[in-house]
Amino acid sequence: MIDGSILIGADARQATTRFTTVNPATGESLTPSFSSADRDAVSAATALAQAAFPAYAATDLPTRAAFLEAIADNIVAIGDDLIVRAMAESGLPRARLEGERGRTVGQLKLFAQVVRQGDWLDATIDPALPDRTPLPRPDLRRINVPVGPVAVFGASNFPLAFSVAGGDTASALAAGCPVIVKGHPAHPGTGELVARAIAAAVASSGLPAGVFSYLPGDTNDLGGALVADPRVQAVGFTGSRGGGLALMRIAAERAQPIPVYAEMSSINPVIVFPAALAARGSEIAAGFVQSLTMGAGQFCTNPGLILALDSPELDAFVAEAGRLLSGTQPLTMLTPGIHASFDKGVEALATHDAVRTIARGCPSAGPNQAVGALFETDASHFLADRALGHEVFGSSSIIVRCRDLDELAQVIAGLEGQLTATLQLDAADEPAAATLIPVLAQRVGRILANGWPTGVEVCHAMVHGGPYPATSDGRTTSVGTLAIDRFLRPVAFQNLAPTLLPVAVRDGNPWDIARRVDGVREASAR
Amino acid sequence: MIDGSILIGADARQATTRFTTVNPATGESLTPSFSSADRDAVSAATALAQAAFPAYAATDLPTRAAFLEAIADNIVAIGDDLIVRAMAESGLPRARLEGERGRTVGQLKLFAQVVRQGDWLDATIDPALPDRTPLPRPDLRRINVPVGPVAVFGASNFPLAFSVAGGDTASALAAGCPVIVKGHPAHPGTGELVARAIAAAVASSGLPAGVFSYLPGDTNDLGGALVADPRVQAVGFTGSRGGGLALMRIAAERAQPIPVYAEMSSINPVIVFPAALAARGSEIAAGFVQSLTMGAGQFCTNPGLILALDSPELDAFVAEAGRLLSGTQPLTMLTPGIHASFDKGVEALATHDAVRTIARGCPSAGPNQAVGALFETDASHFLADRALGHEVFGSSSIIVRCRDLDELAQVIAGLEGQLTATLQLDAADEPAAATLIPVLAQRVGRILANGWPTGVEVCHAMVHGGPYPATSDGRTTSVGTLAIDRFLRPVAFQNLAPTLLPVAVRDGNPWDIARRVDGVREASAR
Structure with missing residues (x-):
């Protein structure tokens, strides 16, 4: 059911202030209209979240895990209505959204496993040493506890996997934090369907209603009020740098500053090393153009920058990439606003004195379509104008010709923090790559070889993060099981009676979780 | 040797701008004078740190661990000169400083063990699944890497254990981060002796000189310039709330904001439950007064707030605590400034309409001595005036009479974030305590029973941290092995050739560390 409600826990409310969204593929308005949540709704949702916390x-671990699985089941149970609505609201094709639903559901189930397994508690015990001199050691036991209510801002580019029940929500709920989602105004119907699935899981799991609330809206004021609310203890956000910086500012200015986990912007440099370029330049060009134009390039990890050494092989690569790009079909972007920004960014590059346009994709045949764009410049110009390194969200990329490896290293040293760096290399390139990898590791969250940065695996070893301004907090990831750490903090318990201790650190390991005792893993740990 | 130098790596420099410090026990100036590091020194130190990073x-792990042990050995090798100088600069007694030296050295050695053991790397491997459908999974491996150069601000109250080679320095060096210490102006001679011990260990370990620099100085400008320097990637600080907030502001306003780990202020509530009060009120009073007045009360975990239910037993407790406190001898405080602040804070409580002075300690017999102070008020007044809950650094505490457990819970709910909460309880109090513990766990970093919060064990399970404003970042601790996490961030490696991977995540586990493979611990892990 989609009726434009605000969900304050189990309570569905309508507001008189409304907004609508459009189908970006047609430009037509979609029905129904949606409630625009106001500050009263924010207060009601955060108060309920605090009460539920x-x-x-x-x-206990099985209850929380089963709740996450119930959300997953409820999302699947929505059936094709969810896919159809998401297609209409995002312009994304069916196969992509079906895949994204699978990822969203898989992510919730993975976090259910994580919750059950219990490593996230980091249960640590230092037993008392009553006979130690000069002073005895007390009994000390530590676990991670949830930080409190978390505000989640859905992203436009993943209306399922990074939105209402996306990675931020899944990891915050897994940590034990109630979640208040500020719904993205571009896909409010999709958002409401998923929000109702979560609220139903809260109810069927016997949890307090305040564990989840959903605030649709299309104003910055709504998001600002949510982050400023004293009951909110952390923020998850995926979106533009401007949006992320605004939330960081609000969070820092609170009477109690709180962490903001904002995943913002990245141009994801790809370094094509000489031997790889010589051996398989056209294969690399094909992979590049596919990664660049997939989904209209609307990925945080889109390859927006290619670095390579000036050479005849690079000339051939540029020609081949241009040829392939010029044959790509335009694709509908997520919103008219995103499309307008893309066109503006492409226009700025196309008219830049130091930039040459290599190719554009096939002309647009409908509203809000991204026509792929490929540019080139040389390292000296790229180094001279930081604007050339700014993200153009969508299928636009710039190839930077470097004189030699030193100049290439200089370009890397000048880059802002990035989500990813990609190496296209063959065996002969490994010595050069080996010297660059430590430098790259200081600047990015993920280094990959002979692949493409788009496609972010949800697993234990993934880091979808990186130094500022790729994210607001380079110590974390927003994809993968490590994301749960963002919503936890450690608490120590000293000399507490067994019945007053958290179960996780009681003698006998009642939850059968991995623990460290005196710095050594318990034998019974899984 | 103490000659007032700035240490920029291996280079000892003198500045023309000088400062001196006093012996707080005598009020006399100490020689020599010390260089006041300026912005050029900051730039030189941070540039060298970045180059060394x-x-x-x-x-490798053994090299880094041996370096930490060499620092410890060099500190011991300074011998009694270090203790004598620290006594003169801090007014602290010999036994305390000898104990603190042991703790400092033990802390460095513990971090050496931590480095060797390798858990801090959080080595995680998700092997490729080439046959997975619809898409194969790439090979993904993740480790923690150091964030970069770290600025450390020494604290006045632990001239060894929280200063130049204290917990912040030890954990940052253990993480692989170069350290630049801004020396505390109250103990510059002690600081220089320890700084030279570290610099000597850098040299004898064959490490680049920029791994450690030492900037003495007595200006806020020095600290501000250090935090603002773009090469600094994180900050460790122990000190006043005003100082911590100023550094947080500077860090947030940088072009690249960085994390600040500031341990600032706490009044460390102690809840004396009814059965415990009835059974052993005078024993609790004795423990309380001892914890309150030890070291002139100059501990972050000093018990500055007692909560108990109004009763004849509380009257008796108050009388006994007052009797004991009035017999305590005054102790020299660390600096004239700290002493002046203490007297001002005590005076504000003594003249507050809603506060009764229970007792003061024996009168002062020399400069800068803290005369203990014990106050009482009731919960309604405490709730009405937040100023009554502000820290008075030193041996001052306030007893708050609560009507009943509900009112006591209300006082707790109104408290700011704290480092610790202490429960004095007997078996009959456990049900009441059990309802309060989850509430306390949201507000503090450590909950302890039937002990006193002073005395912070350096171990794996310790949390010396807590929600803002006890610290700037409640997700962390500044004492114990977990402190290393503050200076690390995760990086993922996808499909890298074996020789390009970090050794920690290569096949065969060459470093023999604990790793997770596909979410499960490797059998070979220690």
């Missing part, structure tokens, strides 16, 4: 934080 | 980050 102690009980939710105290859930 | 790649090589230091790449050290």
Whole structure:
């Protein structure tokens, strides 16, 4: 059911202030209209979240895990209505959205496993040493506890996997934090369907209603009020740098500053080393153009920058990439606003004195379509004008010709923090790559070889993060199981009676989780 | 040797701008004078740190561990000169400083063990699944890497354990980060002796000189310039709330914001439950007064707030605590400034309409001595005036009478974030305590029973941290092995050739460390 409600826990409310969204593929308005949540709705949702927090934080591992699985099941149970609505609201094709639903559901189930397994508790015990001199050691036991209510901002480019029940929500709920989602105004119907699936899981799991609320809206004021609310203890955000910086500012200015996990912008440099370029330049060009134009290039990890050494092989690569790009079909972008920004960014590069346009894709045949764009410049110009290194969200990329490896290293040293760096290399390139990898590791969250940065695996070893301004907090990831750490903090318990201790650190390991005792892993740990 | 130098790596420099410090016990100036580091010194130190970073980050585990042990050995080798100088500069007694030296050295050695053991790397491997459908999974491997050069601000109250070679320095060096210490102006001679011990260990370990620099100085400008320097990637600080907030502001306003780990202020509530109060009120009073007045109360975890239910037993407790406190001898405080602040804070409580002075300690017999102070008020007044809950650094505490457990819970709910909460309880109090513990766990970093919060064990399970404003970042600790996490961030490696991978995540586990493979611990892990 989609009726434009705000969901404050189990309570569905309508607001008089409304907004609508459009189908970007047609430009037509979609029905129904949606409630625009106001500050009263924010207060109601955060108060309910705070009230629900102690009980939710105290859930045992199987209960919390089963709740995450119930959300997954409820999302699947929406059936094709979810896919159809998401297609209409995002312009994304069916196969992509079906895949994204699978990822969203898989992510919730993975976090259910993580919750059950219990490593996230980091249960640590230093037993008392009563006979130690000069002073005895007390009994000390430590676990991670959830930080409190978390505000999640859905992203436009993944209306399922990074939105209402996306990675931020899944990891915050897994940590034991109630979640208040600020719905993205571009896909409010999709958002509402998923929000109702979560609210139903809260109810069927016997959890307090405040564990989840959903605030649709199309104003910055709504997001600002949510981050400023004193009951909110952390923020998850995926979106533009401007949006992320605004939330960081609000969070820093609170009476109690709180962490903001904002995944913002990245141009994801790809370094094509000489031997690889010589051996398989046209294969690399094909992979590049495919990664660049897939989904209209609307990925955080889109390859927006190619670095290579000036050479006849690079000339051939540029020609081949241009030829392939010029044959790509335009694709509908997520929103008219995103499309307008893309066109503006492409226009700025196309008219830049130091930039040559290599190719554009096939002309647009409908509203809001991205026509791929490939540019080139040389390293000295790229180094001279930081604007050339700014993200153009969509299928636009710039090839930077470097004189030699030193100049290439200089370009890397001048880059802002990035989500990814990609190496296209053959065996003969490995010595050169080996010297660059430590430098890249200081600047990015993920280094990959002979692949493309788009496609972010949801697993234990993934880092979808990186130094500022790729994210607001380079110590974390927003994809993969490590994302749960963002919503936890450690608490130590000293000399507490067994019955007063958290179950996770009681003698006998009642939850059968991995623990460290005196710095050494317990034998019974899984 | 103490000659007032700035240490920029291996280079000892003198500045023309000088400062001196006093012996707080006598009020007399100490020789020599010390260089006041300026912005040029900051730039030189941070540039050298950045240059040293790649090589230091790449050290293998035994090399880095041996370096930490060499620092410890060099500190011991200074011998009694260190203790004598620290006594003169801090007014602290010999036994305390000898104990603190042991703790400092033990802390460095513990971090050496941590480095060797390798858990801090959080080595995680998700092997490729080439046959997975619809898409194969790439090979993904993740480790933690150091964030970069770290600025450390020494604290006045632990001239060894929280200063030049204290917990922040030890954990940052353990993580692989070069350290630049801004020396505390109250103990510059002690600081220089320890700084030279570290610099000597850098040299004898064959590490680049920029791994450690030492900037003495007595201006806020020095600290501000250090935090603002673009090469600095994180900050460790222990000190006043005003100082911590100023550094947080500077860090947030940088072009690249960086994390600040500031341990600032806490009044460390102690809840005395009814059965415990009835059974052993005078024993609790004795423990309380001892914890309150030890070291002139100059501990972050000093018990500045007692909560108990109004009763004849509380009257008796108050009388006994007052009797004991009035017999305590005054102790020299660390600096004239700290002493003046203490007297001002005590005076504000003594003249507050809603506050009764229970007792003061024996009168002062020399300069800068803290005369203990014990106050009482009731919960309604405490709730009405937040100023009554502000830290008075030193041996001052306030007893708050609560009507009943509900009112006591209300006081707790109104408290700011704290480092610790202490429960004095007997078996009959456990049900009441059990309802309060989850509430306390949201507000503090450590909950302890039937002990006193002073005395912070350096171990794996310790949390010396807590929600803002106890610290700037409640997700961390500044004492114990977990402190290393503050200076690390995760990086993922996808499909890298074996020789290009970090050794920690290569096949065959060459470093023999604990790793997770596909979410499960490797059998070979220690």
